[in-house]
Amino acid sequence: MKKILLTWANGMLATDFVDRHKNDFEIFSYDKNTLDIMDIESIENKVKEIHPDIILNCAAYTAVDDAEDIWKLLNYHINTLGVYNLAKISNTYAIDFITFSTDYVFDGKKESWYNENDICNPINEYGMSKYLWEIFALKENKNAIIVRTSWLYGWWKEFKNFVNTILRLSETKSELKVINEQFWNPTYTVDLSLAVSQVIKNIEKYRGSIFHFSNETENNDISWFDFACEIITMQEKNTKIIPCQISEYQTKAQRPNFSKLINDSDIKLRNWKEWLKDYLDNL
Ligand SMILES: NC(=O)c1ccc[n+]([C@@H]2O[C@H](COP(=O)([O-])OP(=O)(O)OC[C@H]3O[C@@H](n4cnc5c(N)ncnc54)[C@H](OP(=O)(O)O)[C@@H]3O)[C@@H](O)[C@H]2O)c1
DSSP: OOEEEEEOTTSHHHHHHHHHHTTTSEEEEEOTTTOOTTOHHHHHHHHHHHOOSEEEEOOOOOOTTGGGTTTHHHHHIIIIIIHHHHHHHHHHTTOEEEEEEEGGGSOSOSSSOBOTTSOOOOOSHHHHHHHHHHHHHHHHOTTOEEEEEOSEEOSOTTSOOHHHHHHHHHTTOSEEEEEOSOBOOOEEHHHHHHHHHHHHHTHHHHTTOEEEOOOBOTTOOOBHHHHHHHHHHHTTOOOEEEEEOGGGSOOSSOOOSBOOBOOOSSOOOOBHHHHHHHHHHTO
């Protein structure tokens, strides 16, 4: 059974990965208090203790808006030094390394969907830090595997994600305004975990690859508004969802208007509506 050293075991993605794959892999998972990815010595000590086959890094700085101002330096610090440390140690000890990036490495100005080889041009600080993250990962470990994903929502109710927010607001609001001008693919962390487990099981084949893993939306473009409407319909709530423009809902970070990810690999994720139903049925 493959041994996995998993960073940030309490994050949304990591929680689902452990939950789904605890019988498939021997997983040693650590939160920020037991393994800080900015501390290279701690990483090396854990590697010497566990002898993992794979480092699966789910830790990151992820607060997109605060990365614009109050946590700008922390964002760069974690998302560059952290990934550098993990990539360096994994290379030194010949361990496979998988780490996650984002659709925010793109500027959203391409007139169609993004594939793995498209040119990055981030338009916010978090996106820039994740672009540097990819460069550090591949520079320090040419076998590093980068999984770009987008718009995660996960199993556990307590996590802050778009689906949980819409459900919470629908308890008290009769109307909700939701942006209808930004388009990307939602991704259920359970399906993402299943795809990552496929990578791990055949890792020899995928070293040095960049993947685009998010739920399939076929030829449709899905906006925040479309996603909110689907959540409300599936849950048979009465809240009216009203489409609005970006200018009505200003955030500190600019986001790409169109960053749908195309997955050209042989590992496929399922349709977004199927997984949304699965998530809502199990809440
Ligand atoms: N969520 C999305 O919509 C989305 C979209 C595209 C890509 N991604 C990427 O997918 C990956 C997983 O995302 P997620 O949503 O599961 O993230 P998450 O729930 O925010 O988990 C990441 C965790 O890493 C922890 N962390 C921060 N600094 C650390 C350090 N120095 N050492 C160890 N842990 C540290 C953070 O802890 P604290 O909160 O305590 O600081 C955070 O809880 C990330 O790489 C993210 O960039 C996410």
